[in-house]
Each structure stands twice: as structure tokens, then as C-alpha cells.
Amino acid sequence: MKMGLYPGCSLEGSAREYAESLRAIAPLLNLDLREVEGWNCCGASSAHIIDHAVSLALPARILAQAVKQEMDEVLVPCAACFNRLASAKHELAADPGVREEVSAMIGMNLDDNTEIRNILEVLDKVLTPDIIKSIPNTFPHKVACYYGCLLVRPPDVVRSDKPEDPVVMDGLMKKIGATTIDWGMKTECCGASLSIPRTDIVGILCGRILEDAFIRGAEAIVVACPMCHSNLDMRRSEVERTTGKKFSLPVIYITQAIGLAFGLSPDVLGIQRHFVRMGLEARNKVPQKPLAKEAGS
Amino acid sequence: MALHVLESESLAALVNRSTGISAQKCYQCGKCSAGCPAAVGMDIAPNVVMRLLQVGTESADQKLLCSYSIWLCLACHTCDMRCPMEIDLPGIIDVLRSESLRRGAVNPRARDIVAFHKSFIDNVRLFGRMWEIGLIGEYKVRTRHFLQDILLAPSMLVKRKLSLWPGLHGRLVSRIFSRGPGRLEKTR
Ligand code: SF4
Ligand code: SF4
Numbered sequence A: 001m002k003m004g005l006y007p008g009c010s011l012e013g014s015a016r017e018y019a020e021s022l023r024a025i026a027p028l029l030n031l032d033l034r035e036v037e038g039w040n041c042c043g044a045s046s047a048h049i050i051d052h053a054v055s056l057a058l059p060a061r062i063l064a065q066a067v068k069q070e071m072d073e074v075l076v077p078c079a080a081c082f083n084r085l086a087s088a089k090h091e092l093a094a095d096p097g098v099r100e101e102v103s104a105m106i107g108m109n110l111d112d113n114t115e116i117r118n119i120l121e122v123l124d125k126v127l128t129p130d131i132i133k134s135i136p137n138t139f140p141h142k143v144a145c146y147y148g149c150l151l152v153r154p155p156d157v158v159r160s161d162k163p164e165d166p167v168v169m170d171g172l173m174k175k176i177g178a179t180t181i182d183w184g185m186k187t188e189c190c191g192a193s194l195s196i197p198r199t200d201i202v203g204i205l206c207g208r209i210l211e212d213a214f215i216r217g218a219e220a221i222v223v224a225c226p227m228c229h230s231n232l233d234m235r236r237s238e239v240e241r242t243t244g245k246k247f248s249l250p251v252i253y254i255t256q257a258i259g260l261a262f263g264l265s266p267d268v269l270g271i272q273r274h275f276v277r278m279g280l281e282a283r284n285k286v287p288q289k290p291l292a293k294e295a296g297s
Numbered sequence B: 001m002a003l004h005v006l007e008s009e010s011l012a013a014l015v016n017r018s019t020g021i022s023a024q025k026c027y028q029c030g031k032c033s034a035g036c037p038a039a040v041g042m043d044i045a046p047n048v049v050m051r052l053l054q055v056g057t058e059s060a061d062q063k064l065l066c067s068y069s070i071w072l073c074l075a076c077h078t079c080d081m082r083c084p085m086e087i088d089l090p091g092i093i094d095v096l097r098s099e100s101l102r103r104g105a106v107n108p109r110a111r112d113i114v115a116f117h118k119s120f121i122d123n124v125r126l127f128g129r130m131w132e133i134g135l136i137g138e139y140k141v142r143t144r145h146f147l148q149d150i151l152l153a154p155s156m157l158v159k160r161k162l163s164l165w166p167g168l169h170g171r172l173v174s175r176i177f178s179r180g181p182g183r184l185e186k187t188r
Helices: A016-025 A044-050 A052-068 A079-094 A096-106 A119-126 A129-134 A168-175 A199-215 A226-234 A236-243 A254-261 A291-296 B011-019 B031-035 B037-041 B046-055 B058-065 B078-082 B089-102 B108-127 B132-143 B152-158 B170-177
Strands: A002-005 A032-035 A073-076 A115-118 A142-145 A220-223 A251-253
Touching (some): A044 A052, A052 A096, A052 B089, A073 A119, A079 A226, A119 A254, A168 A254, A199 A236, A199 B037, A226 A251, B011 B046, B046 B058, B046 B089, B108 B170
Parallel strands (some): A142 A220, A220 A251
């Protein structure tokens, strides 16, 4: 399947392992990704706070670039970017006046039909039964699927039908052999952009998430958002300082878990870039016959 | 498009003009505050933000614009998803934040948060794409928190999670930033 790709800034920096793992599994999923040329930052967590018009124009320019490059669908792996692009698209579609103003701001036409897709939608579509059958390994671990806010809210903007209890990621993880836990923090906020100015609040919120996942027996938390990842992984020492508790629970991207099931090495998937070490391995689907037995038969 | 604020206009009227939401719709059930993850650090709970908008006196408006809460809101959309009246609180709070900035009424405790967002936007304006080292650098200069995260940076560099140089994509967005500040209003 051919699809446009808007990587967004964090996938070139602090979340580069998310990009690495996505690019590594894409060909195995018959996903032909073509990057939107000349893309700019979507303004993520700050533009809407400082200047509403800019918060629409930045994503609008990305949408217009995708249209210019004749992309019908664009995958936006970063949940924060996905949310900004979907919000802008929603607001532009709802109000012709706003659309006209923004179009003038970017000096580009905005009559588009490009669909914005998040990583879970796309993986759900391309992990077909045939592909699942061809995957050599399983990932037989108990995991907590953490969606955060940006992938599920606001529901009408991001098209999520179960914003309080989403199940797409759980379904994907089960397809590769994992067990998923039932827990209460699936869509609780991680503290998002307060990571730098109010690290203590991020510590409290992420502490609750890690604790619930741990108590319910998860071996890892699976995420699909660079911000959730860095708050839960990179900010671990602050979480421990704020809560006074130690957590060894690793946090991995869904693309990394799938890559492991495909038999890719942790290094190719960028797992060594995480702050909290991950020791979980995938296992071969068909256990090899013990050598000794083979020699004897 | 530029925002022409009528100085006599109440905040509720400004909110209504920018978002189409009438503050009177809120019936103070408190569901928004019950689920708000940022409420732990807030000085005014989300439902009280709505209440103050309804009160609409000059001192209530002033209290809102100077509140710390409006800067703590994470835009997580838990409140509006659960609100029986579907009131878009984060949308309203965005309006209050820019108005608070415009009038120079920002709560002193919110200095770091505002510095972060300003550094972010400056970074995008200059480079077109986020350059994390630049963002952190500008944030440190604005807040003088030079030692914060000093231990994180080296390991991020080793893990190649930071680019040493910014990409030069500023020209992509220069047009967007060439207009003066102002909020775009809905034309309903
Ligand atoms: S949930 Fe809605 S109606 Fe209830 S207090 Fe909050 S804003 Fe008002
Ligand atoms: S959007 Fe803001 S006010 Fe609403 S629940 Fe989240 S943090 Fe609280």
C-alpha cells in the first residue's frame, strides 16, 4: 500500500527509534511510505496556546504540501502531530471563513481530500491475517497498552469510537502473541508538554500510570506517542524522585514490538536508545526441535 | 482576522465570539474538575473557570486572566469528553491564555510554562522544524534554569536523541509568521 508519511520533528530527534522501527517494519508490511517533501513543524503543544491562527496555518501547510504531492492518505506516527493535523483539518472543514483566512496565510490552496491516519489505524489495516501468518516470531509477554490522550480525544476529531476504553492497540499486540492487561490508566494524560516547565507534575501523573501497569502484572508498557514515551522513559528518575518508588518497567513503541515479532534485532529497532533497559525477547513461533533428539532419531 | 478586542467586552463575550460557546450552558456539575489530571496543581478548578466566566464581573474576569490554572491545562480533552453539555473547556482556556498574554496579566508562577511555549514557537519560526537543543537553550536563557536536565543531555547525545545542528527550513514558515499576532475568529 502506498502512503504519504509526515514524520514530524520528534521522529528526527528524541524519538528517532520510533522512526527507525517504523521504517524497518514498513516493507515487511507492504507499506510503501513516501515522505511529504518540504514539511514543517506542526506547532504541536505550543502554537495553540500562543496564537490560534498559527496553530492552524502550520498543519494546514503540511496538508497542502501533501495534496500538492498527490497523496490520498498521510500516515502521521507522532500522536501529537496527528492530533494537530486532524484538529486543523476538522476546523478548516467546519468553517469556510477560517479556511479562506488560513489559505491566504500559507499562500496555498486548501481544497483537499487527503486523509490523516494515525499509526494504530494503519497498522490495523496492514497487519492482515496473511501477514500475521508469515511473521516468524511471537512476542509472548504481558503488556499494558497505553494510548494517552492525543490518539483518542477529542473523539469526533480523531475518529475514535471508544475514547475511554480503546482496544485497537490491544488487538494489535494480541495478534503478535502478547497478552494485554485490563487497567485504568489507558487514556490518562502523561503530563505532555509540562515535561520541561513542570517536571514534578509529569512525575506524579507518570507515577500513577507506571504503578497501575506494574500492579496489574505488565512486563512492559507499549506506546504510540513520542511524548508519552519520553515522559514515561526519559523522565523515569523524576518519576521515582516524585513518587519515592522504583519502577523498572520498560516502555516500548508498538512498532518496536512488531519489529521484534518479525525477527528484527533490537538494535535495528533502536531499543538501545531507551533510558529504561528492555530485556524482553521475541520467541520463535515453531519451537526448534532440540538438536540432541534430532541426532538420535 | 486580527483580533479587535473591545475593551469593555466581557471575557464571556470574547470566548463566545472566538469559539461560539456560551458559558451559560455550564450547569456546574463538576465532572470536568473530577477527571482533570492537572487539577492537582491548579488554583482554580475547571468548573470554577466556567463559573467565573458566568459571573462576568470585572474582578471575576481579572481573576481568570491572572489564574495559574489556565497555564497548567494540558489540553488532554478529558473534561469536554465527559461534559454533559459538551463544553470545549480546553478551547476556552486557549482563548483565556492568549488574552492573558495580550493583556500582560500572566500569573507570575506560570513564567516557566510561558517561557517554554514561547521558546517552542520561536524555534519553529526560526528553523521551520523543531530543533530540540535550540528549544532547551532558549528556555534556559529565558528562565535562567541553567542546571535543569544537565545530566540528561549527555545521555541523550550518546543515544543520538538530539541533533547537533538545526535544519534550515525557516523559509517554509516565514510567510505564516509574517503577520502580526492575533487570534483567528470563527465566522459563525
Ligand atoms: S462538566 Fe461541563 S457542565 Fe459540568 S461543570 Fe464542567 S463545564 Fe460545566
Ligand atoms: S483539557 Fe485541561 S482542563 Fe480539561 S481535563 Fe485536561 S488538563 Fe484539565
